[in-house]
Amino acid sequence: MAGKNNIAVDVLEYLIRINNGRYELGVVCNKTETGKNSWQKSLRFFSQRCNVPEYHLEDMYMRDDLIFISLEFDKIVNPDLFKDARLYNIHFSLLPSYKGMYTSAIPILNGEEMVGVTFHEIDKGIDTGNIIAQKKIKVDQQDTSRDLYSKYISNGTQLVLSQIENVIQDKVHAYPQEAKGSTYYSKKYIDYSNLKIDLRQTALGIQKQIRAFSFREYQLPVVCGKKIIDSKITDIRSLKKAGTIVEQNENGIMFASVDYNIILYIDRFYELLEACKTGDLDLVKDICSVKKHINECDEHGWTPLMVATYNNQKKVVDYLLINGADIFAVNNNGTNLLMYAKAAYLQYDDIELLKKFFDLGVDIEREDYRGKNLESYLKDDGYKLDELLSKM
Known part of the structure; x- marks a missing residue:
């Protein structure tokens, strides 16, 4: 093979x-x-x-x-x-x-x-x-x-x-x-070394470009010097020339197009990870108003929920769960949320997140890509799974 x-x-x-x-x-x-x-x-x-x-x-x-x-x-x-x-x-x-x-x-x-x-x-x-x-x-x-x-x-x-x-x-x-x-399409069909979003298109045409070139592991589309994570076509007819900025804020830029105004949402993912680490719930809520951020992952495979869990930020965890965070995601090594919650338990002597993810159905037997599961990692740290389960 x-x-x-x-x-x-x-x-x-x-x-x-x-x-x-x-x-x-x-x-x-x-x-x-x-x-x-x-x-x-x-x-x-x-x-x-x-x-x-x-x-x-x-x-x-x-x-x-x-x-x-x-x-x-x-x-x-x-x-x-x-x-x-x-x-x-x-x-x-x-x-x-x-x-x-x-x-x-x-x-x-x-x-x-x-x-x-x-x-x-x-x-x-x-x-x-x-x-x-x-x-x-x-x-x-x-x-x-x-x-x-x-x-x-x-x-x-x-x-x-x-x-x-x-x-x-x-x-x-x-x-x-x-x-x-x-x-048939050859390698020359798209020049990924020189990607440019053509804003002189219909709103749908712009949105298709944003979607087609959004692949975080390789690139995100860049408009006006900002990486773009998502887009939304409004029901507002464009009165200005296509490509003109209509308004903007920290989360996005609204552009006129050939037909309807379109909002291009700015990527704030790494800012979100830091907010999840420190427990800044207000900032987490602000960034996650652009829903696309919630289940993104970085170069290590870390999601916002993983970062919040590892740092025992329980209010952030609850907010992310309510808003659709994936409890079954794993990082690049196959580490699942129970393993992150185990780390939080050992560091903060707080079993709440371990119990939460166990009750939500995260697989306690699941092995990571090294062939180890929660029980084997607990054993490495001098703990027994049965004793831990008795505390839940």
Whole structure:
């Protein structure tokens, strides 16, 4: 298996679980692989932990009876170079449309309401192989490219897993792609090194740009020197020239457009994390009036709720929960809220947040990406889980 990120790790984990000695497993990692979990899980980290050997692509060419599955792999796979192989790929679109690059952004720019994922055979073309299976995905009106990518990952994983047994047993049924509806976008289609929001558009056109280029791990759109986290089309008809600032405050800037005024909300996420740390509830409420902030996460995977929990800021925690904070989110290492609440308990001798998240259903048995759960971390700190539970 070749590739990166959660989809590759989760498929590999499944293959390990169902193997029972039926096949030999190996991975080929992307050249950008660091071996460390970031906002996505690391294939190298997981494969090493599970003693699955890593190879170079060239090592695969002369293998007999090879099954090669590409899951966000970053190299061109030429079928002619393989001696004896069945080659498969997951592509984040409903082929034959959106071959090529930027499938998390371009469909949003184009106003698509439905996208999907395709599991297909690899041939010598770019995403042109015979289709094995597809799954449609609805594009919600507020989805950003980050949101759409997350949908691709989860639905793509499900699609691949649904076909794994057919792949192993060589029972896949594939059909050729049609020319009708076929589109292709190259790397040159979007210049991410020079992104500019065109404000001389309709309000909807501006909003689609904001959504398409919002992917915090890579970039947020910048307007008037401010990073933008979200937008809202008003019902106020624009009376000024498109691109003119109508009004602004600390949370956003209202612009005139070709038709309706639009508010571009300013990113204050790191200010929010600091407010969650110090317990500044008024500031938390002000920033979270732009709801998009509530479930954002930083480069460590920390959400506002995690930061508030770790620092035992109970009023902030309650406010975030009431306003939709995700209690099941984990950081880049798989640390969940019970583990953060454990840290608060040890530091502040206050069990309230531990009890709260336990009662809300956060999984006490869930392991992080190192294979440790709450009980094992408590043991490291000299505590017993049973004794802790008796205090709740």
